[in-house]
Amino acid sequence: MSVAAKFREAGRKIICVGRNYGAHAAELGNPVPEKPILFFKPTSSYLSEGSPIQIPKGCSSLHHEVELGIIIERTGKNISESSALDHVGGYILALDMTARDFQDEAKKKGQPWAMAKGFDTSCPVSGFIPREKVQDPQNVNLWCKVNGQTKQDGNTKDMIFSIPNLISYISQYFTLEAGDVILTGTPSGVSATKPGDTIQCGLADVVSMQFDVKQG
Numbered sequence: 363m364s365v366a367a368k369f370r371e372a373g374r375k376i377i378c379v380g381r382n383y384g385a386h387a388a389e390l391g392n393p394v395p396e397k398p399i400l401f402f403k404p405t406s407s408y409l410s411e412g413s414p415i416q417i418p419k420g421c422s423s424l425h426h427e428v429e430l431g432i433i434i435e436r437t438g439k440n441i442s443e444s445s446a447l448d449h450v451g452g453y454i455l456a457l458d459m460t461a462r463d464f465q466d467e468a469k470k471k472g473q474p475w476a477m478a479k480g481f482d483t484s485c486p487v488s489g490f491i492p493r494e495k496v497q498d499p500q501n502v503n504l505w506c507k508v509n510g511q512t513k514q515d516g517n518t519k520d521m522i523f524s525i526p527n528l529i530s531y532i533s534q535y536f537t538l539e540a541g542d543v544i545l546t547g548t549p550s551g552v553s554a555t556k557p558g559d560t561i562q563c564g565l566a567d568v569v570s571m572q573f574d575v576k577q578g
């Protein structure tokens with residue numbers, strides 16, 4: 363099976379990186395991390411265009427976070443930074459939908475972010491983007507609009523931890539397997555959405571996607 367089909371399979375990992383853009387860390391009043399902050403989403407959180415994002419029960423602040431996703435093609439452990447890109451099969455555009463009020467409560471209580479980050483429909487994704495279509499993944503524009511109004515307009519060159527650095531770091535702790543996805547963090551401009559909103563986002567002129575938001 364091709365890696366393009368593999369990335370949505372149950373059993374694959376969705377490893378997410380938090381606060382990887384200084385301006386986003388600052389807008390939420392968080393310190394800039396000294397090493398990558400990692401969390402997971404289950405594969406049941408994937409959503410494709412044509413189906414709505416569902417605000418989870420009890421959430422009153424569902425934020426959009428547009429992100430570049432890396433698709434792993436070659437399995438590896440303790441991958442060096444210099445060979446990290448050899449493990450990449452392609453990319454996706456993703457939204458790390460975040461129940462910010464759940465996250466704030468979890469942070470206060472020292473609890474995990476599973477409810478805030480991993481609920482059903484929390485990971486809307488584009489189709490698989492072959493690696494040749496993104497000439498320089500470390501210098502590509504990421505944008506997000508809500509109801510036509512630009513909210514996020516960033517560039518992957520502003521990541522704190524580069525893509526090779528992330529792959530190498532993550533693989534010291536978790537074997538990276540074909541079909542695993544790394545969501546590389548969001549630039550600044552995140553905001554709350556409400557039922558009836560339409561979110562559009564894109565990766566330069568390579569891909570764009572659109573999702574409606576409804577109450578779950």
Ligand SMILES: CC(=O)CC(=O)C(=O)O
Pocket residue numbers: 378379380381382383386390427458460546547548
């Ligand atoms: C504060 C966050 O939710 C971290 C995160 O997901 C990010 O992309 O940054």
Ligand SMILES: [Mg+2]
Pocket residue numbers: 378379380427429458547548
């Ligand atoms: Mg995120």
